[in-house]
Every structure is written in structure tokens, then in C-alpha cells.
Amino acid sequence: MTRWQGALRRLPAGTFAKAGSVGQEPTCFGCRAFATAAPYSYDPPGRNHLFVPGPVNIHSSVQQAMDRPAQNHRDPWFNPFFSSILEDSKMLFGTSKGTTFIYPGTGTGGWEVGLTNTLSPGDKILTFRYGQFSLLWVDMMERLGLDVQVIDERWGNGVDEGKLEKALKADTDKKIKAIAVVHNETATGVTSDLPKIRETIDACGHPALFMVDGVSSIGALDFQMDKWKVDIAVTGSQKALSLPTGLAVVAVSDKALEARKTAKLKRVYFDLADMIKTNKDGQVPYTPVLPLLYGMQASMKLMKAEGFENVIKRHHRLAEGARKAVKGWGLELLCKDPRWRSDALTVIETPKVATAVWSLQPLQYVHHSTHCCNPDYDNPAMATLTGQLSELFNKQNCVKPCHAIGCLQRTALVLL
Secondary structure (H helix, E strand, C coil): CCHHHHHHHCCCCCCCCCCCCCCCCCCCCCCHHHHHCCCCCCCCCCCCCCCCCCCCCCCHHHHHHHCCCCCCCCCCCHHHHHHHHHHHCHHHHCCCCCEEEEEECCHHHHHHHHHHCCCCCCCEEEEEECCHHHHHHHHHHHHCCCEEEEEECCECECCCHHHHHHHHHHCCCCCEEEEEEECEECCCCEECCHHHHHHHHHHCCCCCEEEEECCCCECCECCCCCCCCCCEEEEECCCCCCCCCCEEEEEECHHHHHHHCCCCCCCCCCCHHHHHHHHCCCCCCCCCCHHHHHHHHHHHHHHHHHCHHHHHHHHHHHHHHHHHHHHHHCCEECCCCHHHECCCEEEEECCHHHHHHCCCCCEEEEECCCCCCCHHHHHHHHHHHHHHHHHHHHHHCCCCHHHHHHHHHHHHHHHC
């Protein structure tokens, strides 16, 4: 069974024909491609809108900026072009003191940049595990040979500052060299409180490096690297930057750059030394992904035009609208504590009756992290979920789907 056939089998009977069915005509407009196309060949007509936590939809002006012929990055034009992107990217991290680096890669590569350039084999690192991406970061730490102290939390919670304080106070010999936190856990819709985490570290007088995964937060949520004294901050191009996957962007503090001088973990491609040597002249040690750099330039231009504070406020408006819509449905958010609820995406618990009867995933995601996100964008996303759940849930008397869309629309209009 192909992945499309599997997906179709999970839909209600009669929605449209199952892929590969012989002599069976699709019963909805635009479904013929599903029924007749070879596996993995489906090409949606018109503009395809993604309603997933990421990658996200790409603004048309960003797409146009990326549509460039091949160019030689060793020609003189590249140096001022790349230098300006490095400088402008500091806006995303809220830093004037930190140094930014851009690697061809993903946020996972950015994790490795931060770890391998600051730590040595056997170094102790303290981290929290409360979702898929914090879990994967722990896995990387262990495979790199670090001594990982993990504090597990319910998936749907954020960093518990009390537990952090207890762990740091117990570390009387200051063996913990770094504290690593996933700022916005995409898998659970949770945003941990970085200012309070920093307050806790300072109150304990602990010298550990502060590392933050901001892959799904930086560019969408407030991030103050200098103010919160973050030493390593990592993001990727496919989330709030509204670009295709392919760039790892890392901001590094002076403290972290100093730690690099004694770090012994093996590194080659991700060695900051090569970047530092070439970036100072506006160059790179490896072949850059030029279309994505043009796209990043265009994306940051959009953010500047809107005003970065307004970008943050827009994400909050949309998230509030989505949360009120969920309440209108009579459903529950995975994140129970309001202080941890993410403005970058909303994660909804699907009732057991839906997972059993329609094989829906236990969690449904509505993301808000893209230039394309506005009430006109989020309304169809919520309407799709409403249509998906409406018939079944009305019979079960457990949601009010039309009321949910009204909540989203009213909140979006009020908060605009």
C-alpha cells in the first residue's frame, strides 16, 4: 500500500475513491490525481497551502527572490551581499553583541555546531526532555559522548524552573558545563520561559553556558539573546523565516567563542574556525545555497517592513484566535498551563472518539509561523479541521464547530 493509499483509507467512506481503485470515479473536485497518479507523483493544482507545523508556506516575494540563475559566489559581488545578511540576521536573535553564522544545513546541524564548538568529551550538560525535538537533542548529546543529565517533564509542559534550581544548587563543584533548552517545542506547542530560566541560572550563580534551540521560535516569538545572556541560539530556515529547508543559522556569544578554544569534541564541517576565518571578509568556507540566501534577505526585508515587534504581536493575535476556536469546539490544548502556550503554533488534543473512528492523529497542529499567516490564512486551516470533525463530533455532542470558526474570526478582528 502506498502512503497516499494509506492516507485515503483513513478518510470517511465516500469522501473520494481510494488510490489505485479500478473503475471507481472520484466523488470530489480535484481528486482524480489521487485516483490515477502513480505513487509519489501527486502535484497539487495551483498554489499548495501547507497546514503543518513546518516547513511553512513561503511568501510570493520570497519565492521570487529565490528564482535566480546560477552565480559564482567567489566573484566580488558576493562579499557585501553575504556580510549584509549576517549583520541583518542579528535582528532575529535580538543581539548586537553576538556573532551569527549561516551553514548549509538544518536546525539539527545547528545543534551540532553549538555542542561541538564549546564542549569536550565527557563534559556534563543539563537539559530538559518534554517533546520530540528535546528528545532528539538529548540523543545527539549522548552520541557525541557528553555526560547528559536529563530532567523529564510531561509532554505538554515546559521547563520547571524549580527543578532547574535544585539541579544547579546540587552541582556544588560546577561540573555542569552547559544548560540546553528547546525554547518552543514544536511537537507539543509549548514555549518555555527563557527570562525566568536565565533568572534561575543567575540566582544560583552558575557559570554554565546557556544553549537554546529556537528553531520554531526565532523570527516568530520574542527572543532577546543579549538580555537573556544566551550563549548559543539555533534556528532553521523552514520555520518563521518562511523559507525552504536548508539553512542553519546560529548566533554565538563571546563567552561561547571563548569556550571554543578549549573544546575537544570532534568537528570538521561544523567547525566555527573555518567560518570565522572566511566570514570576516564576507566569504564562506563551503559552497553556499544562494537561492536560500536571496530568500533569507527577502524574508528579513518583510520583517523589517512590518516591524519586528509587530511580527511578534501578529503571531500572538493568531494564536489567541486559534485557542479561542479550540475552546469553542469544546476541545483541549495539549499545553495546560497558559504561561507555556506557544504563539508559534497551537497543538490540539483530538478526542478519543475521533482517533478510534476516523484514525485521526492524537494531536492536531495549527501553525502561525510564516509571513503568509494572517486571519485569511488561519481561518481555512481551522475550517478544514472543523469540516473534518464536524459530522462525527456533532453526533457525539462534543464540539460546536461553527462556533469555533466564529471565535477565530472575532478574535482575529478584535486583535488586529
